Amino acid sequence: MKFKKSLLTLAITSAAALTLSGCGTDKQDSGSKSTNATISSGVAIDGPIIRAQVYYDLNGNKKKDSFEPGALTDNAGHYNYDIINGVNYCSGASARPEFCLTLTSAQQQALTDDTKIVVSGGYDLYTGEPFEGSISFPAKSSNGASQYIAITPLTSMLEASSDIFNDFLTYLNTLVGLENITLNDIINLNFLESASKFNAEAFATTYQMHKYVTVISDWVKDQPGYFEIEDGEEITSDISGLIYRQFAELIKSTESSYKLAWGEIRQDIDELYEDANLAQPIEPSTENIDILVARLNAVNSATTAAFGNNPSLGSDLTFDNVKGRTRGVEVVVLKIIRDDSGNENAHVGALEALSDTSTNEGYFTNLQGDTAEGREGNINFSKLVETSGSKSNFINAAANAKDTSGSDLASDLAGKTLSFEDDDDDIEAKAAIFFTGAENANKGNIHLCIKYVDNSDIDNRLDGDYISGSWETLAALNNTVLLELDYLGGRSAVLKKIGLTDPSGSGTETDYRFDFNNEISNFTSDQDLEDINDPSEVITSQEACTTWVEENTATETEKPASEVLPNTQEIL
Numbered sequence: 001m002k003f004k005k006s007l008l009t010l011a012i013t014s015a016a017a018l019t020l021s022g023c024g025t026d027k028q029d030s031g032s033k034s035t036n037a038t039i040s041s042g043v044a045i046d047g048p049i050i051r052a053q054v055y056y057d058l059n060g061n062k063k064k065d066s067f068e069p070g071a072l073t074d075n076a077g078h079y080n081y082d083i084i085n086g087v088n089y090c091s092g093a094s095a096r097p098e099f100c101l102t103l104t105s106a107q108q109q110a111l112t113d114d115t116k117i118v119v120s121g122g123y124d125l126y127t128g129e130p131f132e133g134s135i136s137f138p139a140k141s142s143n144g145a146s147q148y149i150a151i152t153p154l155t156s157m158l159e160a161s162s163d164i165f166n167d168f169l170t171y172l173n174t175l176v177g178l179e180n181i182t183l184n185d186i187i188n189l190n191f192l193e194s195a196s197k198f199n200a201e202a203f204a205t206t207y208q209m210h211k212y213v214t215v216i217s218d219w220v221k222d223q224p225g226y227f228e229i230e231d232g233e234e235i236t237s238d239i240s241g242l243i244y245r246q247f248a249e250l251i252k253s254t255e256s257s258y259k260l261a262w263g264e265i266r267q268d269i270d271e272l273y274e275d276a277n278l279a280q281p282i283e284p285s286t287e288n289i290d291i292l293v294a295r296l297n298a299v300n301s302a303t304t305a306a307f308g309n310n311p312s313l314g315s316d317l318t319f320d321n322v323k324g325r326t327r328g329v330e331v332v333v334l335k336i337i338r339d340d341s342g343n344e345n346a347h348v349g350a351l352e353a354l355s356d357t358s359t360n361e362g363y364f365t366n367l368q369g370d371t372a373e374g375r376e377g378n379i380n381f382s383k384l385v386e387t388s389g390s391k392s393n394f395i396n397a398a399a400n401a402k403d404t405s406g407s408d409l410a411s412d413l414a415g416k417t418l419s420f421e422d423d424d425d426d427i428e429a430k431a432a433i434f435f436t437g438a439e440n441a442n443k444g445n446i447h448l449c450i451k452y453v454d455n456s457d458i459d460n461r462l463d464g465d466y467i468s469g470s471w472e473t474l475a476a477l478n479n480t481v482l483l484e485l486d487y488l489g490g491r492s493a494v495l496k497k498i499g500l501t502d503p504s505g506s507g508t509e510t511d512y513r514f515d516f517n518n519e520i521s522n523f524t525s526d527q528d529l530e531d532i533n534d535p536s537e538v539i540t541s542q543e544a545c546t547t548w549v550e551e552n553t554a555t556e557t558e559k560p561a562s563e564v565l566p567n568t569q570e571i572l
Helices: 006-016 104-111 151-158 160-178 200-222 226-231 241-242 255-275 288-308 322-338 349-356 360-368 380-383 391-402 542-551
Strands: 002-004 041-044 053-057 071-072 116-120 133-136 148-151 414-419 427-436 442-456 461-474 477-485 492-500 509-516 521-523
Touching: 002 200, 116 148, 133 148, 133 151, 133 380, 148 151, 148 160, 151 160, 151 241, 200 226, 200 288, 200 322, 226 255, 241 255, 255 288, 255 349, 288 322, 288 349, 322 349, 322 360, 322 380, 349 360, 349 391, 360 391, 380 391, 380 492, 414 521, 442 477, 461 542
Parallel strands: 041 148
Antiparallel strands: 002 521, 053 071, 053 116, 116 133, 414 427, 427 442, 442 461, 461 477, 477 492, 492 509, 509 521
């Protein structure tokens, strides 16, 4: 197997230096749970956000600390209770502790008006791509075991302030006719649950607002004067609340209003630095502010093109077409925030595909995915996001992405193995991945054996480490397997089968993508998944992994003791 872009093994080893509190999906200690705790259930919605970290931010620092109760959202974005299927994750035969979020009685009593339930990380069910940013809900408003809440960009407005939130509700009331809507009304307002709950204009407006927040947050972290925000140690890395405060200017969607909004956000950031006793940050240049404005203009153009803007934003949206049209916007946003080459036009082709009324109807149809019975609107969205260039490139990519037959993982994963190695002279990398489970099962156990030695970088080294965990596929993302790795306290990851390529004309290869710890790694296999013919082939221990590495590694010239590098545990 050859590698493209970054390496799967490098993605894993790079996490070794991280603390459990900073990121990932740390599992709370079982001792922090109490059967006497009163808890609510909920769902995370931008599109549905699956395998996200949902936690009580007890100290208000906008990140998951080890002492804070946390859980994951399930395969449809729920935690504690799946209201659609009637599944209780916290008790009974269907209990799954990883999806159960609880508070002790003491923690419940200590909740304040400022305490938030926060959702971060995870994956958008409509796209399979990592969820960018965070959304939140006021914890005290969710106090009650029988209450079911929806955590959405709309509820995140409360992070700004109750006054700002009420102003936003007034705006929605005036604009889209949500008459006299209150906080109690929106507690379970999941626009995507059913056609009866779908409000096109309200969904479009709140969705657009969250994309503004996402783009601004990403841009701020890229500014050299705000490296403390990117670092997230002395000052919060989540400034979404500061951005939501400026909805009145952002929602006007003009260049002057964007600049006014940024001016206010900048002042609020300065106050964060002052409160943290840090030197005032160097302000972004006029040129960089112009870049931000151009990106926000692109978000507005994308949402209005996809959702319609006559007489109001969302006029072309319906419950039946929302999946395809949000996918169109996501392509543009992801091209904006993921481009590291300095190309400010990376999103232009995708935006033009949305905006050209002579061709976009077919584009939207393809973005709905495979709508055949049992296919659940599947689309190879990763292939689309990796597209670059002209409008026609994106239109063609959408048509190709609709056909997921070459990237299906859901039906043939149990009893398969995938192995690869790097052929770089400076890197010794080998890995074997085994998926075990009953025939045609959609979940089972995963076993990984990885060796990675970068002779130029002592910090990136695994001499042969065994990692166990579990895997699960779901029908709505047929090219994706969700992983829970027993690594660094428990980490979520995703493996995707992107599809077949023919890079040289001499034969086909299979592209894969591994998402882990906010890193995306692409690699290519000329063997694809292979059957496990003998159960004894499966590596299920550190000892077996060490033996496999020794048997599959060429004999190296013995090095002096002074040059021997420490093992992974010593690095940790």
